[in-house]
Amino acid sequence: MYSSRKKSGPSSVEPARFVSDVGWMLVPQASGLAIAFAVQAILARLLGASGLGLYTLSLTVAGIAGIGANLGLSQALIHHVARNSDNPQAVSQYVVLGLSLSAGLGIVGAAVLFGMRGLIAQFFDCQQLTGLLILVAVSLPFASVFASVQGVLNGLRSMRTYALTGVSRRLLRAAVVLPVVVAGFGVVGAVAGVLAAEVCACLVGVWFARRYLAPLTGHILVQTKELASFGALMCAANAVYAVFAQVDILFIGRLMSASAVGTYSVAVTIASFFSIVPGAIQMVMFPTASHSFAANDFESVTHLLHRVIRWTTCIMLPLGLGVFFFGDELIRLVFGPAYVIAFGPLLILVSIRIIRGSTMTPVAKLIPALGRPDINLKIDIGGLLLNGCLNAILIPRLGLIGAAVGTAIALLANTAVFFWWLRRFSPITIDLRWHLRASLTACLAVGVFLGLSLVLGRSASGACVLAAYLLVVWGVLLEGTDRALAKDIVRLVISRRGY
Secondary structure (H helix, E strand, O other): OOOOOOOOOOOOOOHHHHHHHHHHHHHHHHHHHHHHHHHHHHHHHHHHHHHHHHHHHHHHHHHHHHHHHHOOHHHHHHHHHHHOOOOHHHHHHHHHHHHHHHHHHHHHHHHHHHHHHHHHHHHOOOOOHHHHHHHHHHHHHHHHHHHHHHHHHHHOOOHHHHHHHHHHHHHHHHHHHHHHHHOOOHHHHHHHHHHHHHHHHHHHHHHHOHHHOOOOOOOHHHHHHHHHHHHHHHHHHHHHHHHHHHHHHHHHHHHOOHHHHHHHHHHHHHHHHHHHHHHHHHHHHHHHHHHHHHOOOOHHHHHHHHHHHHHHHHHHHHHHHHHHHHHHHHHHHHOOHHHHHHHHHHHHHHHHHHHHHOOOHHHOOHHHHOOOHHHHHHHHHHHHHHHHHHHHHHHHHHOHHHHHHHHHHHHHHHHHHHHHHHHHHOOOOOOHHHHHHHHHHHHHHHHHHHHHHHHHOHHHHHHHHHHHHHHHHHHHHOOHHHHHHHHHHHHHHHHHHOO
16 A cells, blocks of 8 residues: 655656656657658558568567567666666666666577577468568667666656657668668568667667766665566566557467458557557656655655646547548558558557556556556456457457457456556546546547538548537646646747747
């Protein structure tokens, strides 16, 4: 159970700085997804559904293997660097230990993936993966070190540098992968381009972290144990959730075909845009909460979270309505008519992303910030088992729709269990009445759109309804303090630019 003691004195959480940090976190996430979206759209046309499916499976395996190769050290560095941010010597110790351990574990992870490449290819019944996974294995040590550098920058809340390194990595990947594919090297060239980008990004990240590198002194074993124990639990939780989040793609690859994976990945890519804002908030909230909880300051974090969830919901709902109104045309325009079949799964995945993004995702790291990463692991294991069972049952019967429905149900159950645990360890609750009001306004907007579209057409109706809904968000869903903070931020930006 959480402590009822509160920090005396002024709040350790500044809303204006928090919003500024979130803004910087949005830069690599938004630009990264935009770049990935553009790259995938181009690859879809150059490689076809089958080639895109192989590329997606390779990156999926790389993402899962990368979590094990880092062993949660990036998350442990966020937590411990944030808690000791007032002690430069301790920060330097954690940085050097973390990066050293990351490189070593990355090499071990590469060796394991290299040895298992045949079994993985056999599981997917796709021997072409065997050679691709060799390239993925070589990239793991570099990806592990880069992830830990990002963890250090996040823990220190050096968000500008974090944003710069994150964008550099995405740009490097696009700058290498696309020319190689255009030159005719196919899927192998695309994955080799990912490897080259990871090497360059790692070097860039270490260069930015050089100021924190110093000879090791003091309690090396104690700090190593702290990083390893916290990191191992976070690694297990992240690995389970990574598989949990990819179960639909894994089962489609197993039960259907690479072409089906390519089609479904279009829906997943578009839906992933709905993780940008909640994910950015979560990444700022983790070090903020770790630092505040170390000072026993629960009150200011709790107050901030209520505001953050309102902001997130008011951003997610208009975006979701936009997908409902124009999603099929977006898919047809960007990916081509052959991928319009992904619109059904897209609506389901977007719906659950909105629910989680306006409730769980911004606060998902609060329990680890309290020092209990094992709870997240338990929650995600249950979600993984449920998701696997649902996908195994629904995909053979409903195809891609079944994958989306099974994933949505599992994520919804996972969210409910998370908040049950969170209530046991913190004073945080969700304002259900406010969320109900927000949901009703969105449903009303959909109804108005369906009615107007019979008279004005889809495009005009969608534009009118979205414009009206934004006014509802500003005047009804946001509170006075939220509107005042938004105005202050705009004035601050204008004054800094000299307008």
